[in-house]
Amino acid sequence: MKNLKSLSACVLLTGLLFTSCQDDKVENDVVESIVSPIEIEGEIVQGSYIIMFDDKQIKSTSEQLVNKSFTDRASKAKSSRELAGESIKKINATLSVSDFDMNKVSAYYTSQFAGISVKDLSDQELVELSKNPSVASIHYDQIVPNPIDDVIEEEGDTKGSVANKFAQQTPCGIQNAGGFVDSSGADSWIWIIDTGIDLDHPDLNVVTNTDYARSFIGGTPDDCNGHGTHVAGSAAAINNGEGVVGVSAGAPVVPLRVFGCSGGASSSSILSALNHVGANDIAGDVVNMSLGGFAGSQCATSSPYRSVLLSLGNSNTRIALAAGNSSRDASTDSPACINGTNIYTVSSMTCTGGFSSFSNYGRSTVDVIATGSSVTSTWLNGGYRTISGTSMASPHVAGILHARNGAPLTAGSISFRGESYPVAVVRN
DSSP states (O other): OOOGGGSOSSEEEETTEEEETTOSOOOHHHHHHTSOOOOSSSEEEEEEEEEEEOTTTSOOHHHHTTTOOOSOHHHHHHHHHHHHHHHHHHHHHHHHHTTOOGGGEEEEEOSSSOEEEEOSOOHHHHHHHHTOTTEEEEEEEEEEOOGGGGSEEOTTOOOOOGGGOOBOBOOHHHHHTTOOEEOTTOSSOEEEEESOBOTTOTTOOBOOOTTTSEESSSSOSBOSSSHHHHHHHHHHOOOSSBSBOOSEETOOEEEEEOSOSSSOEEHHHHHHHHHHHHHHOOTTOEEEEOOOOEESSGGGSOOHHHHHHHHHHHTTOEEEEEOOSSSSBGGGEETTTOOOTTEEEEEEEOTTSOBOTTOOBOTTTOOEEEEOSSEEEEOGGGOEEEEESHHHHHHHHHHHHHHHTSOOEEEEEEEETTEEEEEEESOO
């Protein structure tokens, strides 16, 4: 990552290329030299960037609250809002030094790092912003593919509806996870960063309070895609005698919608969702990110994803990450490749104990394995559906993390490519 403070006020140096500030035209390779990281995969949102500020000059709210312990969520949220307001004032004052057009700020990040996302920025404006002494790094905003596009449909399976209710079954993924735990009275939550959740699904305990349940793409956090609802069910479907049951049965699930009915999400929107978690979480909360990612450089250096996830984990919020469905080493994929305290990357196994053919692998990155093949869970319109993917494996671990209020236990392992992957369970 380029240290932007070292940039001259009049000359940008990239290899043997020099560009004078007097030039009206800014060459692409100069722009790329001040933006990091550049992912190998992923569509760049033209003119949109994520700016991280020097944490010694503008501290995150989590750093300022590090010595405080909150058991009451409303108190945590209130303290976060107050500190965030002060941080935003400092960010705005910092931007005024660069005579920056504040209308181009699309989001503020304050909970885990101090930063902003900006839109419609010209190359020259980007260069001018990079000279600001408080700017630590600049990153491309990119499109993350919609996770529903990466799951494997079960042949002959159709979307469920309220009309096809059935007596409660314990899906193979829950059985392989050691069964379920009643968490219906839990104060801690499972935050689902995804396509939303079917808000009135009778088999889910959905937090609908709009102080917490949010859409970061406009509209409501109600799911019109299905993926987020399916994820929520594996983590926490209610033990109510019908449909399915989740690992942490009846746990409150919070929809943070970053994907629409179709199409991708911007990484800046996902960061907004994570920022929201950091402003409202309490110890024992869990975040599930059954998201696609990029093959690229984010795990080799500092990045917004890395900063926010490491900070959340260090604050005792636990995170489950899908390893990815590309049948490759997960260490090449971000955010799956991020290792840290309370962060668990999850590969997929079959119901009968084989390694799923689609799953990413690699024990340097993957922490545990859970069932992701042929997973039956909740779906749109109060229904149920069977699909496959590491997206389906991750919420089993999210449920385990929540039910245990701690790391997963393991029971046995699955062998693949000469490595052993411990099977995550809620109890032995």
